[in-house]
Amino acid sequence: MPELPEVQTIVSDLNKKIIGKKIVDVWCDWPKILQKPKRIREFKKKIKGAEIKKAWRRAKFIIIDTSFNLSIIFHMRMTGHLLLFNPQLKIKNHDPIIEDPVNRFIHFKLIFADKTELWFSDMRKFGTIALVPQNEVLKEKSLAKLGPEPLDEKFTFTVFSKQLGGQRGKIKQVLQNQEVIAGIGNIYADEILWEAKVHPKKLVSSLTPTNLRNIFTAIKKILAKAIVKRGTSVADFRDTAGKKGFYNGMRKAYQRTGEPCMRCGKKIKRIVIGGRGTHYCPKCQKI
DNA sequence: AGAACGTCTCGGCCGC
DNA sequence: TGCGGCCGAGACGTTC
Numbered sequence: 001m002p003e004l005p006e007v008q009t010i011v012s013d014l015n016k017k018i019i020g021k022k023i024v025d026v027w028c029d030w031p032k033i034l035q036k037p038k039r040i041r042e043f044k045k046k047i048k049g050a051e052i053k054k055a056w057r058r059a060k061f062i063i064i065d066t067s068f069n070l071s072i073i074f075h076m077r078m079t080g081h082l083l084l085f086n087p088q089l090k091i092k093n094h095d096p097i098i099e100d101p102v103n104r105f106i107h108f109k110l111i112f113a114d115k116t117e118l119w120f121s122d123m124r125k126f127g128t129i130a131l132v133p134q135n136e137v138l139k140e141k142s143l144a145k146l147g148p149e150p151l152d153e154k155f156t157f158t159v160f161s162k163q164l165g166g167q168r169g170k171i172k173q174v175l176q177n178q179e180v181i182a183g184i185g186n187i188y189a190d191e192i193l194w195e196a197k198v199h200p201k202k203l204v205s206s207l208t209p210t211n212l213r214n215i216f217t218a219i220k221k222i223l224a225k226a227i228v229k230r231g232t233s234v235a236d237f238r239d240t241a242g243k244k245g246f247y248n249g250m251r252k253a254y255q256r257t258g259e260p261c262m263r264c265g266k267k268i269k270r271i272v273i274g275g276r277g278t279h280y281c282p283k284c285q286k287i
Numbered sequence: 288a289g290a291a292c293g294t295c296t297c298g299g300c301c302g303c
Numbered sequence: 304t305g306c307g308g309c310c311g312a313g314a315c316g317t318t319c
Contacts, residue, residue: 003292032315060293077293079317105317125316126293142294168309178294187292235319237292254292275312277290 002076004150004183005226006237006245007060010082013240014055014064017084018118022051023066025111033107033122035130043131046070059146059182063137071134072110073143077126079105084240085117103242123236146182150219151227155181160216164204171207171215172200173274184219187232187254190279192218194253199287200278201271225250253279 002010026044028034037043050066057063062074062082074082083103108120108129120129132140147163148155163181167174174180175189184192193200196214198207207215231237231245234255238244252262257270261281269282 006292075293077315078291123317124291128294176293185292232292235291274310276293 002060002237003185003188004223006231007057007062008227009230009239011055011057011062018052020051022113023047023110024113027109028107030107030125033127033129035128046131058143059178061143065134069134070131071137073130073132073137075128079123079236080127081121081238082240083119083121083242085119087115145179147180150181150183151223157216161212167204170201170273171198171204172278174204186276188222190254191222191252193285194280195222197284199285200273200280202287255279
């Protein structure tokens with residue numbers, strides 16, 4: 001589900017809502033999502049009594065630091081959600097989670113001393129949760145090899161060009177390669193390439209300086225805009241209150257097959273690249 | 288029936 | 304023939 005903007009939305013919510021909360025219990029009914037420790041008993045034993053210090057993001061990973069010098073690393077994969085459950089709201093029948101169509105897929109809960117809970121729901125059960133020492137978060141295998149954060153001010157055009165240098169594949173696949181740039185997935189890759197007027201199959205080695213400049217600008221612009229809009233909910237994405245993101249109405253390419261291009265009117269086409277559905281305008285985005 | 292917002296692993300092929 | 308690297312397909316649950 002989430003790419004960088006969606007993950008950032010969740011992280012912002014968490015920082016507003018769960019700082020200082022004390023974990024008193026942990027619940028899990030699908031042990032496979034626990035990467036380490038593998039057993040819930042051990043997970044609970046380690047984290048019980050810890051207070052939430054802060055939430056942050058690296059690529060599509062959500063990290064929650066605690067007072068025990070331990071961090072919980074979540075990855076939502078395709079359909080993961082982090083939902084904040086508040087029994088008070090439930091009583092008033094205003095709980096958005098109760099109306100959330102995906103709430104039957106809760107597989108993990110952090111239960112806090114104030115009776116609120118953080119739920120991890122995941123329809124497809126691809127998501128992962130790991131508990132690691134705080135100073136080892138970025139040393140985790142999957143995090144250690146991540147490329148630069150595209151919204152970091154240090155991610156300049158020079159850095160971007162350097163990252164793409166020597167890349168063999170098609171631009172769409174390279175944009176989604178987390179080791180090249182961290183956080184871009186299938187939706188925003190399509191949106192970025194539409195914005196930059198570059199064909200998704202174009203080889204990185206054949207990109208012109210103008211192409212490169214336009215892609216770089218589009219990455220910054222679209223990701224930032226999507227964060228302001230609290231992400232894209234084509235299907236499953238929800239924030240911690242179970243609400244959808246608003247970037248959906250701004251989509252220009254992703255899942256608009258057959259609809260008119262918002263620049264030229266030509267029908268958006270769907271092809272498959274690297275096994276992923278890819279949407280582009282055959283007139284604006286030439287190879 | 289086919290596709291879904293992600294990543295990891297495996298097997299085959301290419302070229303030293 | 305042997306090995307490393309790259310690439311694509313398949314796998315992972317489940318829903319609509």
